[in-house]
Amino acid sequence: MEKLLHWSIANSQGDKEAKERIGQPDPKLLGQLFGMGPDEPTLMKEAMAVISNPEAKLEKRLVAFDNFEMLIENLDNANNIENLKLWEPLLQMLNVPETELRSCALSCVGTASQNNGQTQDNFLKYDGGLRKIISLAADSKEPTEVRTKALYALSNLIRNHANCSQKFCELHGLEIIPPIIQDLDANKKLKMRALSLLSAFLTSSVIDKKLILLLRKENVMESTLECLDSTFDVNVVDRVLNILSQLISAKVELTEEERQKLRAGMQKIEAEKDKLNEDDFLTVKSVL
Incomplete structure (x- = not known):
């Protein structure tokens, strides 16, 4: 497409030397451009x-x-x-x-x-x-x-x-x-x-008790909470907080073990909270 643009400019200016240097554009590309392909x-x-x-x-x-x-x-x-x-x-x-x-x-x-x-x-x-x-x-x-x-x-x-x-x-x-x-x-x-x-x-x-039981059965809840207590990465933590915020906003009740994991994770990321989504951080923190 860039070659076609340069050829078009050279052609409109009558610059034979530039046209020879650029060469002829692809006929198929020209056809597609003008609706003929x-x-x-x-x-x-x-x-x-x-x-x-x-x-x-x-x-x-x-x-x-x-x-x-x-x-x-x-x-x-x-x-x-x-x-x-x-x-x-x-x-x-x-x-x-x-x-x-x-x-x-x-x-x-x-x-x-x-x-x-x-x-x-x-x-x-x-x-x-x-x-x-x-x-x-x-x-x-x-x-x-x-x-x-x-x-x-x-x-x-x-x-x-x-x-x-x-x-x-x-x-x-x-x-x-x-x-x-x-x-x-x-x-x-x-x-x-x-x-x-x-x-x-x-x-x-539908985020209900049945879904939460499934997430617990598949180890999804536990592994998601543990992400907060692993090596800090702002993008990963932000995404985890957003997921937890969705669950908490849907009135999901955490078990005591889950709450302990969440507390440990939130303590670890506290010093970095200015880098994180404030609304999600506060929503998640509100259940502790």
Whole structure:
């Protein structure tokens, strides 16, 4: 696009020397720019054809994935994944050996489903898709890049979507959160994604006694409270305080053991409270 801009300026100024130096712009790019190229559904299918071609060079497949993801940032194009029958080839990319391709596929799932109820509905039609993403997020042998993108995809799939969230719960998706946020050596971005997943789960759940029992059973409550008493990271602590604030605002009653853990954590972060969200900090502190 930058080359096209320079060529356009040189052309309008009649600068032959600059035009020769820049060279002719890509005819396909010109066609797309002036509405003469393929429409976006066609571009989506063409990109997926390259992505799914095992004979294509990895670099070309990754470029095609970038193009595909840019297209599905548009809500209509995201919903067209279903209409164009592209979900199956996209989900098949979660099983390929190339880390970069698996990561790109997960990123596309997350981008397509972000704040998009129709795409979230469509995704649920494909058996095994949610289970596979949960397994990728849980697998400590997977590269951090893949696990991070898997958590991103899961968060967007279940946020504000009761059916996806319920299916996630049935597949024991909550079990993947504690090991990540309790791991002192875990990548900070990975830990933040795990906490974002928990926050997304709460958006689609009724916070009642039944839910709290589930969070306790899956060790989510305990591990979340322990995050406050681990190595201080302002972003992690802020996210934990926000989650606890949601629970406390919903009138959740902590057990004495949970209260003790919370008290220890709040004492540890007290000196850093000026760096944290004041409302969440005060809400959480109010139960001590």
